[in-house]
Amino acid sequence: MSRAANSTAAKRSLTQALLASLVLASVALTGSEVTVAATAAPLLQQSNMKYLGSFTLTNKAGVGGCSASRAGYGGAGLSYYKDPSTGKGTLFMEGNVQVPGCIGQFEIPSIGGTAPQLQNFQDISDGKWKSVSSCGAGCPTGGLLAYNGKLFVDAFEYYGDKQPYSHGYSNINLSTSGDFKGWYTVTPTAGNSRTVAGWMAPVPSEYQSALGGTALTGNCCQAIISASSAGPSVSVFNPDDLVSSGAARATTLIYYPLSSPLCGAVNCDQSQNDLYNWTTHIGGVAFPSGSRSLLFIGGHGTGKFCYGLPQDCGVSGNSKGPFAPPYRYQVWAYDVNDMIAVKNGSKSPSQIKPYAVWTLPDLPNQDISIQIAGATYDPDLQRLYITPHYGENPIVYVYQLSFVGAVAPSAPSNVSVQ
Numbered sequence: 001m002s003r004a005a006n007s008t009a010a011k012r013s014l015t016q017a018l019l020a021s022l023v024l025a026s027v028a029l030t031g032s033e034v035t036v037a038a039t040a041a042p043l044l045q046q047s048n049m050k051y052l053g054s055f056t057l058t059n060k061a062g063v064g065g066c067s068a069s070r071a072g073y074g075g076a077g078l079s080y081y082k083d084p085s086t087g088k089g090t091l092f093m094e095g096n097v098q099v100p101g102c103i104g105q106f107e108i109p110s111i112g113g114t115a116p117q118l119q120n121f122q123d124i125s126d127g128k129w130k131s132v133s134s135c136g137a138g139c140p141t142g143g144l145l146a147y148n149g150k151l152f153v154d155a156f157e158y159y160g161d162k163q164p165y166s167h168g169y170s171n172i173n174l175s176t177s178g179d180f181k182g183w184y185t186v187t188p189t190a191g192n193s194r195t196v197a198g199w200m201a202p203v204p205s206e207y208q209s210a211l212g213g214t215a216l217t218g219n220c221c222q223a224i225i226s227a228s229s230a231g232p233s234v235s236v237f238n239p240d241d242l243v244s245s246g247a248a249r250a251t252t253l254i255y256y257p258l259s260s261p262l263c264g265a266v267n268c269d270q271s272q273n274d275l276y277n278w279t280t281h282i283g284g285v286a287f288p289s290g291s292r293s294l295l296f297i298g299g300h301g302t303g304k305f306c307y308g309l310p311q312d313c314g315v316s317g318n319s320k321g322p323f324a325p326p327y328r329y330q331v332w333a334y335d336v337n338d339m340i341a342v343k344n345g346s347k348s349p350s351q352i353k354p355y356a357v358w359t360l361p362d363l364p365n366q367d368i369s370i371q372i373a374g375a376t377y378d379p380d381l382q383r384l385y386i387t388p389h390y391g392e393n394p395i396v397y398v399y400q401l402s403f404v405g406a407v408a409p410s411a412p413s414n415v416s417v418q
Helices: 003-022 205-211 240-245 336-344
Strands: 025-029 032-036 049-057 079-082 089-094 102-107 117-123 141-147 150-155 167-171 181-188 200-202 215-217 234-237 247-254 281-286 293-301 306-308 321-323 327-335 356-359 372-378 383-388 395-401
Touching (some): 079 372, 089 141, 089 372, 141 200, 141 215, 181 234, 205 336, 247 336, 281 383, 293 336, 293 372, 327 336
Parallel strands (some): 281 372
Antiparallel strands (some): 025 032, 049 395, 089 102, 102 117, 141 150, 150 167, 200 215, 215 234, 234 247, 281 293, 306 321, 383 395
């Protein structure tokens, strides 16, 4: 993209953000507070996503206890970070999923190029990864968030229901030793530590006041679903609270307990539908500034559901489990106005539903065996980066988001008085 195009995109993004902030107001009125949700920002649709192609990652081995880690078979916790010293966009991510907690950093190249590795995979926790919970060798990395000069990380029990801790943080410079702080507890208003120990993303500045926090954290669709969320979930919190007090409270905005799953039916975890079943996975979340859309990126089986041995379900494979072919990479799109209504107390986190669900357009290799490991948003170029899981040759898919043709809202709504 040319410098002129970059400038135009930046101006457009700024204009959209200003437009959204102009209609977002919180006014104190004699002991009461009136919160008017931003409705001037558009809702993104499938047509607002254009697949640009992909680039590869340098597949270099890690150091120290992460010598068995590399970009191949990795990609979880993908997080965008603009390096202030160079002005270039970079990506943090976990390496090989078999070696939890090994984090590396890559510079974002041009489409079709190879991403230089800026920092080798290293143990972000300084040896404390095993202490996050009762995971033995360590819990899978859920999410990463570069924020205020620190790299925040969370991890979750893959199979468990009594996880006490979830979050920690380190220096942006991964080679700095002895600087890890954690593990700490983030307490959501609904759910548990496990339901906030996945993807993280910054909240655009125009929505921080309305949602009551500067970052999002969430998780879903894990084994022992009663201790997870039966559909996408997300809570808003302030990462700085972990730095100042070693704990944080989070307001849950989207969450589906097993008694109230996303599809609305009690048994939707074992049914054929477009929203959620036991084959559903989500790798990341994006909150594009200048829009009022929150996008969850993952995969879903849309066919007849079957749980059992592959031969019993008429599919290929070696392991017993859930099956619902055909599968697709998918986006669950939520309206931020609904999330503000939850924050204001007029709706519950399980009442709101996606305003749209769509297949990721033009993405190659739509195969459930290659799950979405991570997804993150670049607000400067308005691009979405997606990493597939379990690939020997690590690649990053790239989408351009466009606000042209996005659905404009109607009259202001979601007004609450407290």
